[in-house]
Amino acid sequence: AQKVTQAQTEISVVEKEDVTLDCVYETRDTTYYLFWYKQPPSGELVFLIRRNSFDEQNEISGRYSWNFQKSTSSFNFTITASQVVDSAVYFCALSGPTTGNQFYFGTGTSLTVIP
């Protein structure tokens, strides 16, 4: 079965703190892709990153970093030195042969950064 679990429903941090958003997935596929999206209060969904299952290198983009660990089926997202503009709902998603071209989205983690 394809499944994405984001166990953290809501997180609040004070500005400049680091925060990690967890994503755990289940899949039967040996080749698959994982994604993170950001949904700010304005409502649109913004693509952040795509990672394929063969590339376990961590990725860093500015204050954002992603830790992919196949051994624990996790693809966690860390924001360093959080800012108020990071306040949003963050979604993790999975796609692979079993899903066709479809995405399985997690339920999202709502992050609030307090100034």
Place this chain on the structure above:
Amino acid sequence: DAGVIQSPRHEVTEMGQEVTLRCKPISGHNSLFWYRQTMMRGLELLIYFNNNVPIDDSGMPEDRFSAKMPNASFSTLKIQPSEPRDSAVYFCASSYMGGSPYSEQFFGPGTRLTVL
């Protein structure tokens, strides 16, 4: 470059009325997806098209919902007749299925539908 364009951005209608949501995907993209987002159910895939052909419509809630993609640059999602439980934000997304079939999807701004 223009992103995915959706119209209208907001729609308020009365129960029983027909509602048509419109989407223009990113030029060059060959896959198009319609999603619905509610607090209760989160993001649900309703239907997706590949090269203008519907591939999977198993997420369409019932016969009141229909979607078309007459060409590569336009798609509609129609609800007839609408019901209050259809109130949600409807997103359209597009992607390019080329060398990798699991490309990122780019989302439009959404249409917030309220059915009274």
